[in-house]
Amino acid sequence: MLKFIVRRLIMLAPILLGLSLVMAFFLHLLPGTPCANILGERATAAQLQKCEHNLGYDRPPIVQWADYVVNAVQLDFGTSFSGARLPVLDAFLQRFPATIELTLAAMLFAVGVGIPLGIAAAKRRQSLLDGAATVVSLIGISIPIFFLGLILVYVFGVWLHWLPAGGRFDLREFDFKGAGTNFLLWESLVIDRDPAKFLDVVGHLILPGITLGTIPLAFVMRITRSAVIEVLNEDYVRTARAKGLSARRIDSRHVLRNALLPVVTVIGLQSGLLLGGAVLTETVYSWGGVGTWLFTAAVDKDYAVIQSGTLLLASVFVLVNLAVDVSYAFLNPRIRYA
Amino acid sequence: MSIAQLEMPAQSAIVSRGLWRDAARRLRRNRAGMVGLVLIALFVFVAIAAPLIAPYGPNVGRIQDKFLPPSPEHLLGTDLQGRDLLSRILFGARSSLYVGLLSVSIGFGVGVTYGALAGFIGGWIDFWAMRFVDIVLAMPGLLLTIAIVVWLGPGLDRIAFAIAVGNMPIFARIVRSSILALKESDFVLAARSMGASSPRILLAHVLPNALTPVIVQATLTLATAIIDAAGLQFLGFGDQDPGIPEWGAMLTDTFRYIQAGATFTALFPGMAIVISVLGFNLLGDGLRESLDPRLKR
Numbered sequence: 001m002l003k004f005i006v007r008r009l010i011m012l013a014p015i016l017l018g019l020s021l022v023m024a025f026f027l028h029l030l031p032g033t034p035c036a037n038i039l040g041e042r043a044t045a046a047q048l049q050k051c052e053h054n055l056g057y058d059r060p061p062i063v064q065w066a067d068y069v070v071n072a073v074q075l076d077f078g079t080s081f082s083g084a085r086l087p088v089l090d091a092f093l094q095r096f097p098a099t100i101e102l103t104l105a106a107m108l109f110a111v112g113v114g115i116p117l118g119i120a121a122a123k124r125r126q127s128l129l130d131g132a133a134t135v136v137s138l139i140g141i142s143i144p145i146f147f148l149g150l151i152l153v154y155v156f157g158v159w160l161h162w163l164p165a166g167g168r169f170d171l172r173e174f175d176f177k178g179a180g181t182n183f184l185l186w187e188s189l190v191i192d193r194d195p196a197k198f199l200d201v202v203g204h205l206i207l208p209g210i211t212l213g214t215i216p217l218a219f220v221m222r223i224t225r226s227a228v229i230e231v232l233n234e235d236y237v238r239t240a241r242a243k244g245l246s247a248r249r250i251d252s253r254h255v256l257r258n259a260l261l262p263v264v265t266v267i268g269l270q271s272g273l274l275l276g277g278a279v280l281t282e283t284v285y286s287w288g289g290v291g292t293w294l295f296t297a298a299v300d301k302d303y304a305v306i307q308s309g310t311l312l313l314a315s316v317f318v319l320v321n322l323a324v325d326v327s328y329a330f331l332n333p334r335i336r337y338a
Numbered sequence: 339m340s341i342a343q344l345e346m347p348a349q350s351a352i353v354s355r356g357l358w359r360d361a362a363r364r365l366r367r368n369r370a371g372m373v374g375l376v377l378i379a380l381f382v383f384v385a386i387a388a389p390l391i392a393p394y395g396p397n398v399g400r401i402q403d404k405f406l407p408p409s410p411e412h413l414l415g416t417d418l419q420g421r422d423l424l425s426r427i428l429f430g431a432r433s434s435l436y437v438g439l440l441s442v443s444i445g446f447g448v449g450v451t452y453g454a455l456a457g458f459i460g461g462w463i464d465f466w467a468m469r470f471v472d473i474v475l476a477m478p479g480l481l482l483t484i485a486i487v488v489w490l491g492p493g494l495d496r497i498a499f500a501i502a503v504g505n506m507p508i509f510a511r512i513v514r515s516s517i518l519a520l521k522e523s524d525f526v527l528a529a530r531s532m533g534a535s536s537p538r539i540l541l542a543h544v545l546p547n548a549l550t551p552v553i554v555q556a557t558l559t560l561a562t563a564i565i566d567a568a569g570l571q572f573l574g575f576g577d578q579d580p581g582i583p584e585w586g587a588m589l590t591d592t593f594r595y596i597q598a599g600a601t602f603t604a605l606f607p608g609m610a611i612v613i614s615v616l617g618f619n620l621l622g623d624g625l626r627e628s629l630d631p632r633l634k635r
Contacts, residue, residue: 018473030489142616144565146572147589147608276478280569294481295573298488306485314476 001329008322012315017069019314023307024065033057034303038081072311078304080297088308092290097182098168099289102281103274105209110216111267118224118263119256125229133221140218149211149284156207164204166286174200212281216270223266227259234258261332268324272317357550357629364628371624377617385431394422396429396583405595414606417588418595426583427610433577433584434614437498437567438560444502446556449509454548456510457517458540468514471507479504483566484573492575494584500570501563512555516548554626561618568611585611 035051036043043051052058056067071078077088086094121133157165168184169176174197176184185205188197231237232255240250279291290313297305365371384391393413403420406412414423456467474482486500520526521544529539570576571586588607595604 014469015472015476018469019476022470022473026485026489138616138619139612142561142565142619143612144568144572144586144608144615146569147611150589151605151608273479276481279480279484280572283573291481294478295484298481298485301488310477310481313478313481317476317478 005326012318015318016311016315020069020311021065023310024061024068027303027307028061034081034301037301077308080305081302082300088304092309092312094182095288095290095293098287099275101185101205102208102212102278102287102289103271105205106213106274107216107267107271109209109213110220114217114220115224115263118221119228122225122228137218137221140214145211146280146284148214149281152207152211153284163207168204168287169201208281208285208287212274212278219266219270220263224263227262228255231255231259264327264331265324268320272320275316275320276313361628365624368624368628370620374617374620374624377613378621381431381614381617382435384428385435388428388432392425392428394425396426397421418591423606426588427607430583430585430588430607430610433494433582434564437494438563440498441501441563442556442560444499445505446509449506450513450552453510453513454517454545457514458521458544471510474507487570487575492578494577497567497570497575501566505559509552509555512551513548516551517544520544520547550629554622554629557618557622557625561615564611564615
């Protein structure tokens with residue numbers, strides 16, 4: 001098992017190296033250099049040349065890439081050109097907690113609704129409930145995420161005033177300057193021990209969580225349904241019934257334990273995707289996560305952020321996938337990674 | 339049971355109508371798939387016939403008519419510039435269909451060629467070709483598309499191209515895995531022993547058999563392409579001077595003014611997206627079930 005993890009971690013290096021090379025090549029294809037953005041439109045050719053020389057953009061691309069890799073290995077991912085001109089890693093660490101909290105909320109919604117709905121649909125196949133669940137999952141994957149977000153904002157935020165329409169907390173009521181971890185759930189509950197603050201943060205998570213969680217919900221529901229149907233037909237379930245076990249015991253010990261294995265994979269993969277940044281959801285709810293961060297960087301042609309932000313997120317994605325594979329082996333003793 | 343009795347059903351099973359006719363027969367019995375087909379037919383009809391069925395031109399409107407509620411003259415009301423919302427939605431089908439078809443054609447063409455060659459050639463070319471696919475797939479989804487649109491500039495064609503780049507690796511992977519399995523099959527060995535050249539084996543024998551799963555994927559990708567295009571228009575990457583309305587951009591515009599007096603009909607461009615996407619998703623699922631009967635639930 002340990003061997004498997006180590007080997008997968010070693011495999012990570014060539015993928016990230018390749019990704020950084022592709023990104024470097026891609027950025028080289030962009031017309032101009034970041035200097036044009038730094039100096040503005042009225043910069044003279046001499047100024048541009050000097051800036052390019054100082055920042056090393058006049059060197060051959062392969063040298064620039066090698067330089068980048070050497071720095072990145074030492075966790076120096078360059079500095080953002082726009083805004084507060086933070087080192088990219090600092091900016092990433094500041095933004096990523098917001099994305100993690102949003103992902104958690106979305107997956108909680110997807111799992112909390114998707115699994116019970118999938119089980120219920122599987123046990124009453126062809127019923128009204130099954131049909132309704134199928135329709136919900138179809139609409140879930142057919143509705144543009146920003147459209148759903150806008151509807152929810154309009155109905156619950158603007159019209160009914162039940163929930164906040166955007167942001168991570170009520171700026172007029174609270175501030176989060178203390179600990180600076182940017183994990184607001186953690187800070188409000190554990191560090192500040194302020195229930196009102198915590199509830200405010202939770203309230204701000206509801207609508208974005210539902211919006212972002214709708215697509216994973218559809219997948220989780222579908223997989224749960226088909227897995228439960230498959231397990232219900234297994235011999236060992238029939239044996240359990242024949243032994244006279246109670247329905248509840250069969251469900252919890254025999255059906256769910258086996259049916260939830262593929263569901264775990266889907267949950268893991270979806271979480272990995274969501275951690276990659278939800279540009280549209282974050283835009284609708286003015287959520288300061290990595291999605292809007294990279295989006296702005298792409299629009300501003302902020303090279304360092306595009307290059308390293310993509311790399312950092314890809315690492316997270318690959319690591320989450322590895323965690324999924326490992327957890328799978330723990331949940332299913334029949335799988336042994338040699 | 340005598341041997342003769344056993345052979346009878348086998349005989350009739352051999353009289354096959356071919357993969358596609360079988361699939362078409364099964365699709366006709368698939369209710370969800372047929373609903374999808376009807377929705378798509380409606381979508382395509384609207385896109386083609388928009389000038390004939392739309393009550394007004396897509397860009398005709400007087401500013402003093404802005405935000406009119408639904409009425410017999412304007413069934414869905416008007417937008418900020420007093421243009422008829424229904425007409426704009428009908429014309430908008432054109433840009434959605436265009437972006438979907440263009441991006442899937444590019445993604446399908448390039449992805450299938452790439453995956454088929456990699457799988458068929460095999461060896462280290464296949465290995466490195468697939469590592470490149472891994473790298474592209476490791477990039478955060480929509481961000482890759484956004485980066486490409488930023489690079490190319492806004493516009494419908496560019497949006498389609500950017501979405502296609504994101505979809506190429508998916509097509510490539512699916513085709514490659516089918517081809518890896520197929521190239522070891524007996525009919526390939528038979529063709530080779532008959533002296534068929536490699537390109538002929540690939541084009542005439544392997545590829546046609548490998549296309550089934552990609553066609554299903556293409557249908558489902560049309561759905562996501564329409565959604566992604568709407569998302570990019572929402573982020574402001576649509577055509578800067580749209581002669582033809584775009585549903586994603588319309589939705590952003592009208593929603594921005596919902597408190598300033600726009601009515602609930604502002605929702606309708608979004609409904610149009612949902613209906614067209616739903617059509618492709620239903621058809622995709624239906625096709626998958628009818629092309630591979632083992633998947634039938």
